[in-house]
Amino acid sequence: MSALPAHQLFDPSDPVFRAHLGGKLGVHATSELRDASDLSLLYTPGVAQVSRAIAADPGLAALYTSRRNTVAVVSDGTAVLGLGAVGPLAAMPVMEGKAVLFKHFADVDAVPVCMQTGSVEEIVEAVVRIAPTYGGINLEDISAPRCFEIERRLQERLDIPVFHDDQHGTAIVTLAALLNAARVVEKALGELTVVVSGAGAAGAAVSRILLSAGVGDVVVVDSRGILGPDRVELPPHKDQLREATNRRGVTGTLADALSGADVLVGVSGGTVAEKDLMRMAPRAVVFALANPDPEVHPVVASRFAEVVATGRSDFPNQINNVLAFPGIFRGALDSGARRITEEMKLASARAIAQLVEDPTADRIVPSVFDERVAPAVAAAVSALAVCEATS
Numbered sequence: 001m002s003a004l005p006a007h008q009l010f011d012p013s014d015p016v017f018r019a020h021l022g023g024k025l026g027v028h029a030t031s032e033l034r035d036a037s038d039l040s041l042l043y044t045p046g047v048a049q050v051s052r053a054i055a056a057d058p059g060l061a062a063l064y065t066s067r068r069n070t071v072a073v074v075s076d077g078t079a080v081l082g083l084g085a086v087g088p089l090a091a092m093p094v095m096e097g098k099a100v101l102f103k104h105f106a107d108v109d110a111v112p113v114c115m116q117t118g119s120v121e122e123i124v125e126a127v128v129r130i131a132p133t134y135g136g137i138n139l140e141d142i143s144a145p146r147c148f149e150i151e152r153r154l155q156e157r158l159d160i161p162v163f164h165d166d167q168h169g170t171a172i173v174t175l176a177a178l179l180n181a182a183r184v185v186e187k188a189l190g191e192l193t194v195v196v197s198g199a200g201a202a203g204a205a206v207s208r209i210l211l212s213a214g215v216g217d218v219v220v221v222d223s224r225g226i227l228g229p230d231r232v233e234l235p236p237h238k239d240q241l242r243e244a245t246n247r248r249g250v251t252g253t254l255a256d257a258l259s260g261a262d263v264l265v266g267v268s269g270g271t272v273a274e275k276d277l278m279r280m281a282p283r284a285v286v287f288a289l290a291n292p293d294p295e296v297h298p299v300v301a302s303r304f305a306e307v308v309a310t311g312r313s314d315f316p317n318q319i320n321n322v323l324a325f326p327g328i329f330r331g332a333l334d335s336g337a338r339r340i341t342e343e344m345k346l347a348s349a350r351a352i353a354q355l356v357e358d359p360t361a362d363r364i365v366p367s368v369f370d371e372r373v374a375p376a377v378a379a380a381v382s383a384l385a386v387c388e389a390t391s
């Protein structure tokens with residue numbers, strides 16, 4: 001977070017502040033209120049009939065309320081973008097922005113729900129209590145390792161999709177990009193050694209989805225080095241990662257992990273030295289996804305890697321979660337899915353990748369403004385939801 005005093009951060013004449021004036025969201029009615037007849041239908045006495053019907057059959061809420069198309073974007077402001085723990089009020093502009101993306105790309109109504117930081121139990125209880133209003137829960141910018149437990153408990157207690165985008169959105173788009181990058185460098189997934197720099201929310205999810213997709217070996221590195229057999233007394237989520245990854249038992253530093261590696265995925269916010277990239281295998285792939293400052297500048301990375309991607313829009317190959325989450329919730333809401341399963345995540349990644357028919361080093365994912373993306377992801381999710389419902 002910036003150390004500048006507040007008066008130096010705030011300039012009301014700046015276009016950014018002018019664009020945010022009054023917030024980025026509003027409320028609009030989907031039914032017109034023109035006269036007393038409309039009033040009697042939309043409110044009392046007519047609305048009582050709908051309430052009685054839903055009381056008798058709660059499933060009707062999906063037909064006769066906004067719940068059918070509304071997602072809560074829940075954050076406690078403890079891990080906001082590259083800013084860190086700035087709190088729920090400072091998280092609001094980001095959550096409003098997320099809601100704008102939901103609406104623009106998938107016509108999903110999303111509502112920011114920013115709450116004061118509490119214990120895992122307090123946050124879970126708060127979300128469970130408000131859940132009847134929503135058709136899905138998108139968890140956002142909640143610090144690790146709390147985010148893992150919060151998501152797990154909510155999935156156990158709710159019958160609507162709960163999706164932590166910082167984990168799974170990042171993982172899905174990273175896999176989509178890697179599927180096409182592997183085609184460009186002519187390497188099979190099963191032969192790849194991937195180094196994931198970062199063992200937080202994104203790093204854990206990226207590692208797991210890559211293994212599920214059939215990547216040969218994944219080595220995870222945190223701030224203290226490789227998660228290998230020499231690391232003891234790790235937090236539970238890192239211990240689970242250590243057990244699931246690093247089949248060769250590599251130990252040491254990031255430099256040791258990169259020796260002969262085919263792919264680097266940076267989701268740590270740290271830095272990667274140029275001399276360490278030199279140790280990678282020929283025709284390497286580097287995804288430096290930290291925002292706003294990648295772990296290694298793409299110009300530098302391109303000296304050692306054939307394919308380079310970042311999280312930024314001003315360089316080729318932007319790995320952006322907006323390629324995933326709008327379509328995922330669109331498909332889940334339309335199909336009535338109660339869970340976003342691992343199979344749905346894999347299918348979403350493949351759907352995104354397939355939209356780039358002939359990938360090149362500078363184009364391994366579709367543009368975020370490609371209008372085919374959200375429908376393709378939604379269709380992939382819906383198809384699996386229907387299969388689960390009929391099996």
